[in-house]
Amino acid sequence: xxxxxxxxxxxxxxxxxxxxxxxxxxxxxxxxxxxxxxxxxxxxxxxxxxxxxxxxxxxxxxxxxxxxxxxxxxxxxxxxxxxxxxxxxxxxxxxxxxxxxxxxxxxxxxxxxxxxxxxxxxxxxxxxxxxxxxxxxxxxxxxxxxxxxxxxxxxxxxxxxxxxxxxxxxxxxxxxxxxxxxxxxxxxxxxxxxxxxxxxxxxxxxxxxxxxxxxxxxxxxxxxxxxxxxx
Amino acid sequence: xxxxxxxxxxxxxxxxxxxxxxxxxxxxxxxxxxxxxxxxxxxxxxxxxxxxxxxxxxxxxxxxxxxxxxxxxxxxxxxxxxxxxxxxxxxxxxxxxxxxxxxxxxxxxxxxxxxxxxxxxxxxxxxxxxxxxxxxxxxxxxxxxxxxxxxxxxxxxxxxxxxxxxxxxxxxxxxxxxxxxxxxxxxxxxxxxxxxxxxxxxxxxxxxxxxxxxxxxxxxxxxxxxxxxxxxxxxxxxxxxxxxxxxxxxxxxxxxxxxxxxxxxxxxxxxxxxxxxxxxxxxxxxxxxxxxxxxxxxxxxxxxxxxxxxxxxxxx
Numbered sequence: 013x014x015x016x017x018x019x020x021x022x023x024x025x026x027x028x029x030x031x032x033x034x035x036x037x038x039x040x041x042x043x044x045x046x047x048x049x050x051x052x053x054x055x056x057x058x059x060x061x062x063x064x065x066x067x068x069x070x071x072x073x074x075x076x077x078x079x080x081x082x083x084x085x086x087x088x089x090x091x092x093x094x095x096x097x098x099x100x101x102x103x104x105x106x107x108x109x110x111x112x113x114x115x116x117x118x119x120x121x122x123x124x125x126x127x128x129x130x131x132x133x134x135x136x137x138x139x140x141x142x143x144x145x146x147x148x149x150x151x152x153x154x155x156x157x158x159x160x161x162x163x164x165x166x167x168x169x170x171x172x173x174x175x176x177x178x179x180x181x182x183x184x185x186x187x188x189x190x191x192x193x194x195x196x197x198x199x200x201x202x203x204x205x206x207x208x209x210x211x212x213x214x215x216x217x218x219x220x221x222x223x224x225x226x227x228x229x230x231x232x233x234x235x236x237x238x239x240x241x242x243x
Numbered sequence: 244x245x246x247x248x249x250x251x252x253x254x255x256x257x258x259x260x261x262x263x264x265x266x267x268x269x270x271x272x273x274x275x276x277x278x279x280x281x282x283x284x285x286x287x288x289x290x291x292x293x294x295x296x297x298x299x300x301x302x303x304x305x306x307x308x309x310x311x312x313x314x315x316x317x318x319x320x321x322x323x324x325x326x327x328x329x330x331x332x333x334x335x336x337x338x339x340x341x342x343x344x345x346x347x348x349x350x351x352x353x354x355x356x357x358x359x360x361x362x363x364x365x366x367x368x369x370x371x372x373x374x375x376x377x378x379x380x381x382x383x384x385x386x387x388x389x390x391x392x393x394x395x396x397x398x399x400x401x402x403x404x405x406x407x408x409x410x411x412x413x414x415x416x417x418x419x420x421x422x423x424x425x426x427x428x429x430x431x432x433x434x435x436x437x438x439x440x441x442x443x444x445x446x447x448x449x450x451x452x453x454x455x456x457x458x459x460x461x462x463x464x465x466x467x468x469x470x471x472x473x474x475x476x477x478x479x480x481x482x483x484x485x486x487x488x489x490x491x492x493x494x495x496x497x498x499x500x501x502x503x504x505x506x507x508x509x510x511x512x513x514x515x516x517x518x519x520x521x522x523x524x525x526x527x528x529x530x531x532x533x534x535x536x537x538x539x540x541x542x543x544x545x546x547x548x549x550x551x552x553x554x555x556x557x558x559x
Contacts, residue, residue, distance in 0.1 A: 060424060085426035097421040099414045106410050113426045160426055 013038050013164055013195050014059070014089075019067035021051075021058045028054045030219035031067070036164060041186065041196045043206040045241060046216035052199045053094060055216070056166040059197075060084055060091045072163070086113060090162030094169045094199075096153045100142030104133055107141050107152055111159030119161025120192050126155045129185075147178035154185060164195040171202055183209050203241060207231065215240050246377030251500035252493065257385050259492025260392030264447040265465065266472040266484040267399060268440030274416045274479040275433050276326070278334050281341040284466030285348035286441040290314045290448025291457045292356055295363040303366035303453075311445035318441025322434045345462065353459045365453040388450050395446065396485070403481070412436060471538045475545045477555020486553055491538045498537055504529030 014036040021029040029051050036042045044052045057063045061081040069077040076084050085091070099107055108123055127134035130151050136144065141152060150170055157165055167186070171179040183205055190196055190209075200206045206213060207227040215223035215230070217240045223233065230237065269283045293313050294306035321344065329340045365384045372380035403409040415422045415429050423429045448461075455461065472491060476483030505528045509515065516526045545552060 062420065062424075081420070081423040082426050082428045085424055091424045093421070093424070097418055099418060099421075101417075102410060102414060109407060110410060110414055110422070110427075111425055112407075156425070 013040075013072060014197065015068070015070040016055075016059065017068040017070075019055070019058060019065060019069065021054055021063045021065060023054075023063070028063075028219055029058060029067075032216070032219070032221055034214050034221055034224070036195050036197050038163075038195055039190055039193045040211045041190050041198060041209055043198045043200055043210040043213045044216060045200065045203065045206055045213055047240070048201075050216045051219040052216055053168050056091065056168060056197065056199060059166065060089065085160065085162075088161075088163035090157035090160055090165035092153050092157050092165060092167040092170065094172065096149045098141040098144070098149050098152050098156070101140055103138050103140055104144070104152060105137045107156055108133075108159050111156035113160050119159075120194070121155075121158040121161060123159070126159070129188075130155065147174050147181070150174060150178070150182060151185070154182075158189065158194075162194060164197065165189065166197040166199070168199045169201060170198070171200065171205055179205065203237075246379055247500050249376060250379055250381065251496045253381060253385070253389075254500075255493035255496030256489070257388050257392075257492070258496060259489035260389060260396070261447055261451050262465070262469060262472055262492055263485050263488035264392055264395060265444050265469045266476070266488050267396075267481060268443040269469055270473050270476070270479060270481050270484045271412075271436055272440045273473065274481075275412075275436055276330070276337070278326075278337040278341070279470065279473070280440075281338065281466075282321075282344035282348060283341075283441070283444055284462040284469055285345045286314050286318055286444040287448040287451070287465060288352060288459070288462040289317065289348060290445030291363065291452030291461065292352055292361070292448075293445070294449040294452060295361045295457055296356075298363065303364075307446075307449050310449050311442040314445030314448070315438040315442030318444075319434050319438030321441075322437035326437070327430065327434075345466075349459055349462060356459075358459055361452075361457040363452045363457040384454070388454070391446070391450060395443065399443075399481075408432075468538050471542045473552075475538075475542055475552055477552030480552065480554040483552055483554030491541065494537050494541065495534050498530045498534035501530045504532070 016035070017033045019029050019032040020027065032051070032055055034042070034044075044055060046052050054063060058065045059069055059076075061076075061079055061084050065077040067077065068075065071084075071087055071089060074087065076087060076089075079087075099110065102110070105123070108126060127137065132148055133152060133155065136148070141149065144152060154165075154167070154170065170182050170186070174182065179202070186196055186198065187209055198206065198210065207230065210227055212224070212226055213230055214221045215236060222240060223230070223236045225233065265284065265287055268286075269280060272278075272280050272283070290310050294303070294310035297306035297309055325340060325344070326337060329336050369382075369384040369387050371383050373383040373386040374381050401409075403412060411422060411427055412432060415427070415432050419429045422432075451465075452461075455465075468491065472487040473484055475490070476485070476487035505526055509526065516523070520526065
């Protein structure tokens, strides 16, 4: 579904991504792991068109490198940024409606379904997003992206700063999303979550992919974990 | 006394709502692009001139419909092929661009329509007194101006707060990248809002032209006051612009209608100055005389006591 090949990206003169290559298949949960500053978030920002790409990014067979963010979103890629970026002055309902690409859109997710999955959001449907808790904001942000019926979503650190109970809810939601055929590219620092829900993993270091495997194989690769993941 | 107050209020309302039609577009554009469009009042002038030309052949009502549309398309064109390119060079370049555009439009108006005042008339259909109170007539056309301004205000309010496109605009103003990531074409939205903003200025020109006269300096006359309004209301605040527009419209109207001045104040204090005093002009000044500078005095006061404007937010 998503094929990234020899992807380079720069912030000014800094060469951040130095030939990143990986793939995500339909319905798969793939995690990008690594320490802070290795280029995981830059990778998904580059795929989304927020950072200028140098290299090949193919989605459902189509080259998307160089396309604008809204065009990439309309091709079926959803993006949940690390800072959540909910619209604080709009209500929960309005935040969710913004995720729809058109009013006539009928996809895998709709307002009623989202509200039944997250009664908290339903109860606060007419409350402005700015007053929600961190966990509720994260759920809102993910649901808003789902409303656009993407074929793949890229999620940046969804469990950052959340209570353990909410982290478990997020993990369950991600598995539910994958069950419905939506591929997930997850950028995560919490190794236990990634190991629990991912089908495959990539470990990044110095702007490159330095390890590819499954949760089981990574558990066996002590040297990789020690050198690139553990603090 | 009551008749003066009522008519001053009605006239202030007409001016205030007219000013809001200009200020609302300017505020929306500022909210999105972070730049004050110095050419905004020029689009108001273009509205009046286009409507004048159309009215010569097809009548006032056709002008009322098509002149704002032409101005809106022109505004969208300016955003797409002018401002959007200049935007990459920063806000100063944008300001200079809009400043230059204002001059260009004024020169173009003089070139195509000439330097003189145009005989742009209100429609015969509305050439009658709407009502007579205390022996004074209130023209139906002014009532029409109030009606159309309020209709546009309510329409704009519902569009921005209740419709899906309004929600997208609100979100795009504060989080353009996030809105783009959700699949919305933000540059197209910005172009549309710029077009609608200039079209609103065009409507103001169409309905103000017959009352405030259509001449090449009309943009300069109203333009400076519109900037005063958006600063007093708070940069980027639509509600603030609405309050400031009515405030200035009423303030000027009451000042013009009043019959008081410095001599009355001096009498009250029991003071008297000789007629041949060097500062006679100052002692004999009346409120109607200083009415045109009242908005600017108010601006100075607001900047001293509340620099963010009435409903503006302090920048972080």
